[in-house]
Amino acid sequence: MRKLYPPIEPYATRRLQVDDIHELYVEECGNPDGLPVLFLHGGPGAGLAPYHRQFFDPSRYRIVLFDQRGAGRSTPFAELADNSTWHIVDDIERLRRTLDVERWVVFGGSWGSTLALAYAQAHPEHVLALVLRGIFLGRPQEVRWFYEEGGASWLLPQRWAQYAGFIPEAERDQLLDAYWQRLTCDDEATRLAAARAWGAWEGGALTLEESPDTVASFTSRQVAVSLARIEAHFFRHDCFLESDQLLRNIDRIRHLPGTIVHGRYDLICPARNAADLAQAWPEAELHMVTAGHAASEPAIVDVLVRTMDRLAEQLH
Template identity: 40%
Template sequence: MILKKRYPPSSSFASYINTESTHQIYAEASGNPHGIPVVFLHGGPGSSCNNNHRRYFDPSRYYIIAYDQRGCGLSTPNGELKNNTSQYLIDDLERIRQHYNIKQWLVFGGSWGACLGLLYAQAHPEQTSGLILRGTFLARGKDLLWFAQHGASELFPSDWKAFTQEIPRNERHDLVTAFYQRLHHGDHSTQLKYAGIWSRWSNKVATHNLTPSGTNRAADDALIRKVKIETHYAHHRYFIVENQILANIDKLPKVPVTIIHGTLDRTCLLSASQQLAAAIPDSELILLDNTGHLIEEEKMISALVNSTDQYIKKLARTARIRTK
């Protein structure tokens, strides 16, 4: 089997998009302005986009929008938590769509980006032409607890010990709250210490299937801001009600949906993608053996590029059906 590679690097044009508050959203457009519009949703919460993310799409056939979510990456103010909830992120997607004068776009996201993409598609079905989702995160209690309480802990016991040993035993029943308190109410040295502990655990769970490429060299303040955003969302249970996505599955538009999940993904539950696929009629579920969580793994790259190539025909066919 020949694995597909990402498309060559291409140039982009950057914009800052105003919001209802002090937040300004950094966005980049690339590819063919007359092509199929697609929006790339990065993970985290708290991560950002990079130049490789637009390489999953044929730049001659796609009009590619990538952006940094509120408080993330090059969006400003960096690390800002005020007016930073899932609903604000959904509203930002609409601002971005309107800024680029896009009527309807393909939503492409992985991990937290898959969760945000599903929430957006349920809120704005008419603006969604399709969904390509990687490593689905449904933001239920069980999804968070697997990562931060019990589940992945059984797979990496020594790393779990390092993650929990600085938390007093009487607080270990709720590790998300324990880290949240130290990151959001501690002094700078406390924030840096616990941001590092959280980040090392997260990296271990996400990268266990890859050859180590060195330690996380994120600058101190940038690391604190990133983990504060992640724990802000986790502590508030992602600002949605329990099982919101599956409970409102009928609100998704009747559009092509592809769900791709690595069988060695230890960050997001494989069962989440399976349950999502079972709930969406005619969706496509692709399971990749010997593949973990990250978008950079070879088989994941190939599956995602293959899917975006296939969607060129799928969306053209869907558009013809809709206009009949």
């Protein structure tokens, strides 16, 4: 099985002011003259991790990564104002123009797959190919599956008991709203405790085998606060998408090369999501592998690295 490329440091970083409020952290890695690829992180609100640079051959790719509004090293941290799917789509276009990229491969996982589809459908003329992992289509039923009492609560009952148990019993019929009230209240200790309970639930479901390191990362202040606040904000607004928008508009991108990679045992974004996308987009390659949700799962890494190597041969 293929593994990630060795760790790499950026050859350039910058701050990109995208409006009166938000400034994005951007980095470029690999070969400045290589095939441009844009990495879109998950969440929304999760931010970048160093291993995100390692899916791509650094001798053949110009690798562009950025922390989305409110996430990671972008500022203001965990900011919700002017933070929506379409603000971020506009940010991607601004970044493309700033970097003088005509067309690029767009690579996104989980929420990053949602954003990649939204961007490509809005700007197909600037996309060379789409590589999507852990499909999330932003539909209300997908949010209910994991964050309210959907199927995931039956599969991880002990972790669910901790996540739901943070909220008083009288409010548990509306868990998302109950968490929202606490994530946006005036008391800092309450906000942090709610964010960490949210992060523990999500981090505990990411991998096929339980990973204490992943849970620790998702409950750290830096990740938990932006992840929980921004996710709750987006989910309360149906990810700023119309009903089944990404599937209904799939004809806008069916001419583009597409690869869909999904863990068969993904508890956060069930395999049905990938199957629905593949049915709407039969020209795309679908790889259903033995894995959970995380991009770091070995079977997912294997397919993603092979796919990016193949695209480098075909497109450069």
